[in-house]
Amino acid sequence: MNFFSPPNQLTFLRILLTPVFLVLLLSSHSVLRQWSLAVFIFAAITDWYDGWLARRWGYVTRWGAFFDPLADKILTSAALLAYASLGLVSGWMVWIIVIRDIIITVLRSYAEYKGKPVDTSKLAKTKTFAQYVLIYYLLLFYVAQNTPSIEERFSGLIQALLNYSFIYIAMLLITGITLWTGIIYIFDNWKTIRELYESSNTFAKSE
Template structure:
C-alpha cells in the first residue's frame, strides 16, 4: 500500500474518532466565556477534522505527483471524502445546528453523482472531479470547520459566518451537481 492510500485509510480511521469527540458527551472543560465559548471536546473534533481534510488534499497531491494512482485509491479516496463530510453534516442536523433540508440537498447530490459515475463506469468511462466539484468540496469542508469553531460573528447584525458558508456550500453543491449531469449527459443518453 503506497503512502497516498495510507493517508486515505488514515482519514477513514479518523472519522469515528472525530464523531466520538463531536457527539459523545464529555466533560473536558470549556474554552472562552459568554457568547464566545467552545467545549474542549468540540475543539478536538475540529482539529481532527482539519487533519483529516489536509490528508484529503495531500493524498491527491502525492498520488498525482509521484504517479501513485491505484484502483484502491480511485475507489477509497472519494469514499473517504464523502464519509468524512457526510458524517459531519448529519451530526450537525442531529445536534440541531443545521437545517435538515440543506443537508438532504447535499446528500442527494452526492448519491446522484455517485450513481452517474457508476453508469459511466458500466460504459467504460471515468468521470473525473471537475473544478466546480473541487470548490464544492472545499466549501463543504470550510463550512464544517466553521460550525466546529462556531461563535464567530460576521456581517451586518452579527449574522454568523457558519450560516453564510453553509448557504455557499449548498449553492455550490447544486451547481456542481447540475454541471456533472450537463457535462456527462451523453453517458445518460447512451445508457437509455
C-alpha cells in the same frame, strides 16, 4: 496496481477517522470536542498528503481513484450530519447536499475506476471549497463555544459569528449551488454515465 500502497492506506485511515471524529464532536465533554477539531484537521491533511504521494511516487491506482473522493465525501457528509443533529444547520439542506454528493461522487469514482474520467466544472470546485470553508468555520467556533476558557472571554464574538440567520443563508446558497452543479454534471456527462451503465449490465449478464 498496489491496493495497499501508502496513499490508499491514508485514504482508508481517513475513512476510519470519520466515526472517531463523530464520537468526539458529539461528546458532552469539552476536551473531547476540542480533539474532534484536531482529528478533522489531521484527516484533511491525509487527503492532501495521499494525493501528493500518489502523484510524486507514481502510486496512482484505480482503487485510489475510486476510494479517495469517496472518503472525502464520507468525512464531510458526516460533519454536516453532525452539525444538523447539534442544531447548527437545517437538516433538510444537509440531506440534499449529502445525497447529491454521494451520488455524484460514486458516479465519478466509478468512471475513474473504469478509465473514463469525467470533467468537474469550475462551479462544482467552488461549491466544494465553500462547503469546506463552512465546515471548518462551524467546527472552529462550535468548539470555541464549548470550551469554557474561550467562551468566557469571547462569548459575544462567538455568538455573533454563529448567528443563525447568517449560517442559514450561507447553507441555503451552498445547497442551491450543490443541487445545481449535480444536475449540470448529470446532463453534461449523460453519455458517459449511460455507457458505464450499459457496460456494467453487459458484465453482469456475462457472469
